[in-house]
Amino acid sequence: MMKQWDISMLGTVASNYDVETNLGKSRSVFVNSQNTVQFWIKRISKAPKSFPNQYYFTGYATELEKFGFHDDLRKPDYIREEDVRNFLENYLVVFTPIRKQTASGEVFLARDIELLRKADTFQNRDIFVPVPVYSQEKHGYSMEEFCQRTKAKKHVGKIPKISTESNDTPEFVFWKESEEVVYVIGSFSGHSHAHGGFCFHCQQKLKVQVLPEMWLDDMYEASATLSFMSIHMYDSLKALLSDTEPFEVAIDEVAATASQIDRIEEKAEEEAFLQHFIRVTKAEGLLYAEKDLVNFHTAMKVSNLVILQGMSGIGKSRLVHAYAKALGIHNERQMLFIPVRPAWTDDTHVMGYTDLLNNVYRASDSGLVDLLIDASKHQDKLYVVAFDEMNLARVEHYFSQFLSVLEMGRENKEIRLYHEKLKTTLHNAEQYPPTVPIGDNVMFVGTVNVDESTYHFSDKVLDRANVITLNIMKYALLQEDSLIETTPISYERYTSFRQPTGFALSGAEIDLLWDIHEAMHKADARTGIGPRVVRQINAYLQLLPHTGSMTREEALDLQIVQRVLTKIRGAEEVWRPLVGTYEKEKGDIVAGELLVLLEKYKHLSTFAHTIALLKQKAKELKLHGYTY
Template structure:
């Protein structure tokens, strides 16, 4: 039935499977302990004097799980809230060296991937890499598949992401053995003096993690649906400032000594801890898709999003503060509701009517779906997101 709806390419055997895990219980326990220890260290580092970040622990688990899935992760939030520092803290938890963590400062004038990667200089018969350093980092990562590499695009939306990042958007959803970025035409390879250093194509292994930080203001571009279809957009919640300095740990307290290798990190991925999407969750996504497409046929819940939500839930640790119901709710916000934007005329029936000063949203088709499937999740984050969008429409006549 669900396959006829065209949403998901998952066999019935995989959905809600109750078959026993093939790995030994001892191996599973070791993997759980390693990941749990890593996440404890990650949280401790964020709270350390060096970083002094006070994010909700659920957001840290969400960030970690999103990275494990292997797609692009985008951190959104107020300027000055430590989005870039969070990436550095994650890098420190993994004990990456200087060459394994690469920050790419996005420039407003970037128009295509040659601004990011570089270009072939046919006059002088050389390839000239971009000054971002990304090309060299990716080549190094390809030579060291046993190491993890973390690439962060700082202020990612200063230029249009779908332009300068176009190759990556297509490649990141492919299998590891065919994830290749083309630097130039292969026919030029024999002519270039530095083709040994810069071949025509470079591969992007699963040992490379991609993160972007964004500020949503008048100086930046908003994401296209092509980007949102392929990214987990996480809006970070800041904890109350009360006790922020009183409870701060000492400098360098509980800093990990062991570097996380790619082999160790890969054991965190696709764990047997979580479960695939259940029938009730799939029914919810289908109903959500139907409701959204009635308002705008160009947006909805595509098969790509459903499969990526499924993979996220598979990778969700079975320990910690982030339960499955909250994780599913977060994925609805990060993968579906981010695409709902437009004018009051388009979206008023979908989002509902915002009531001031109570903030109550009435006659919302989205909230009606959340109510119908309250056994799946309370959808607290989704409800809040719908409320914010309804408020924007009430004040400005549109939501972005």
């Protein structure tokens, strides 16, 4: 008995780890008992909702001959297997799934195989969505007619090899005007299907927008009427259409204004940069979830200071290096790593001092002043300053000037080296002027380990920083990719990632922050959520990249962890009513005011990270009578 689904799926040759873990097989490519090389394909595209929960399909080397592959039977088996693997590694596989009943059970086969060369940006964990493609060439009418037919609830034509079931409605379709010009049309809430093909239903007004040209390079055409798009890009289509006028307003504005296209291309550029950053971290052998990398990148865009904390040895410093490398920063003039010393008590250790005996300014050997001067002369370049083990000394002592000026307007952000009166007496005043401006092209980041040998951050520091706790992924994913070539990113291009799009906080989100502030202020009158923190949370949500790796709900949750809960530290009698009581038997917390607030606003987020941190703090209060 055999069943064939009339759909196309996208897959890639499975790894040995994949089939060993999921199928109990030792190899993903092998010579079978009929002396034919057989291989496993891992499905990486979304399947119809009625499709079995099946991800692995088997194919045969004989189906690769039409693509130029030749299986040399004279070679040893292990060489033949390696030849097939090497051949398939460069391609994605489009196939039709078949289920066949055999004496040993069900077998899922891949038939009608087609090969598509992988794009340079392909990631092994990418998931793809099939998208219908309409065109005048294939369907016989213009895009305007397509939109008019859709509005009139008429059938618009067939799309082979895609599910037509009622619960598999494509949210968007593409209109292919030419090889270089493709539009996205949507969004659709339902459909029917008959002899005339699809009839799409819209709950809201139909919108049309041109796809950024660079997106086309990362889409895979299975046929003239079907493309596969990564789920990250697919999720971004809503944002792409959000600022677009409805079709009813003006069909001649379909191609969008120049400013709209610029914004679209900026979003696409940022997504391309993030994918590049992810590849660089992999090449460096770092084990971080994509949402953690998106979190770090977003924080670097919006925060004057980003602090990375986590257990020793997980690669916090290497992550900063990887980010600089992704930006194309390779030289010491633009990337400065400063190891903090416990003896630092003021900013002379970091910056330098005035030697009045010899009438010179002596810059610290940290190199910070030299970097800031260089950055002020080259404002088209990006600079990264990292403080390693930042809390070995008190940050508010050696970093005091910076904490004061980083929140100022761009025209006022400058560090004073010495008094203006000394300029005429110092021999090297031309090299080291009295004040040095700090441009937005300089980013500050610190790494910290939290133990008994380090200092805790003051509110003055926490008000200005995103404190990110890094976690690592499973060791099984540890594999270094090949080295990645990087091209420097200009300050202008990076600044385009920072362009605001309007006030991001909703009324409910503002109410949540205010309620948390009041609860914290009630517990300790010296703490709460200041307007500065609210503005920076707003900026973070405003500039969250539309990659699909992190939702707005998760971003809000993380901002409460990184910008608010960092201030909850102190004695049990102060914080237990707010945090709650940890019950060891249940492994949970009860009777906490913040938990009640989170339940009240559960429509905004699950607050999984916030609740996890509250549980940790409640446990610390119970065990030590104090939380950090």
